Amino acid sequence: MPQYIDENTRSISAISPGVLGTTGIETAEMIRGIVDKVKPKMIIAIDSLCSKNVDRINKSIQISDTGIVPGAGVGNARDELSEKSLGIPVIALGVPTVVEMASITNDCLDLFIEDLQKKAESNDVLNKLKDEDNYQKIKDALIPNDYNFIVTPKEIDDLIDSMKDVIARGINEAL
Numbered sequence: 001m002p003q004y005i006d007e008n009t010r011s012i013s014a015i016s017p018g019v020l021g022t023t024g025i026e027t028a029e030m031i032r033g034i035v036d037k038v039k040p041k042m043i044i045a046i047d048s049l050c051s052k053n054v055d056r057i058n059k060s061i062q063i064s065d066t067g068i069v070p071g072a073g074v075g076n077a078r079d080e081l082s083e084k085s086l087g088i089p090v091i092a093l094g095v096p097t098v099v100e101m102a103s104i105t106n107d108c109l110d111l112f113i114e115d116l117q118k119k120a121e122s123n124d125v126l127n128k129l130k131d132e133d134n135y136q137k138i139k140d141a142l143i144p145n146d147y148n149f150i151v152t153p154k155e156i157d158d159l160i161d162s163m164k165d166v167i168a169r170g171i172n173e174a175l
Contacts, residue, residue: 009175010175012175013038013040015034017030017031026078026079027070027078027081028070028078028079028080028081028085029079031043031045031086032085032086035086035087035088040088041088041089042088042089042090043081043088043090043091044090044091044092044093044171045067045068045081045090045091045092045093046093046094046095047068047093047094047095048094048095048096048097048098049062049094049095049096049097049098050096050098050099050100050150051096051097051098051099051103052099052100053099053103053107054099054103054107055107056096057096057098057099057152057153058095058096058097058153058156058159058160058162059096060095060096061093061095061163061166061167062092062093062094062095062096063092063093064091064092064094065089065090065092066082066090066092067080067081067082067083067084067085067090067092068080068081068082068092068094069081093167095160095163095167097152097156097159097160098150098151099151100139100148100149100150100151101142101148101149101150101151102135102139102142102148103135105142106133106134106135106138109129109134110130113126113129113130114130117130
């Protein structure tokens, strides 16, 4: 309905490439094909991120002009989407939607130590443990047993639905 669209509105297109496991096609390959054929002036890539902290899940939007490497946060890096790889500017938007088991365990350990510290007047070992970032040690212990799961909240569909509205409104206002 072009008659209802402001003439100053920019022409945009949108795709949802899906994931390699579903489509069998790398996202970067799809985007390169679109860049070659459609010749857009810019790409806005939106992806989920793996957070290192449970408290960040669905509570922030990371914006970058350096692109994004899909799957990098979960140790499954795919071809990057960047100006270097596509030849046009790439704005990357990322929303933390998952967290590693090592992060959850580290957060739980911190809470456990804090609780023990409240009950104890002084305990140098607990204080030292609390001051350290134990994430890598925990991850190293979980990986050999295949226990470093990638976890998402049970209400993730609702969280993504609300965040997509925030991002869509922002992009619509910007364009």
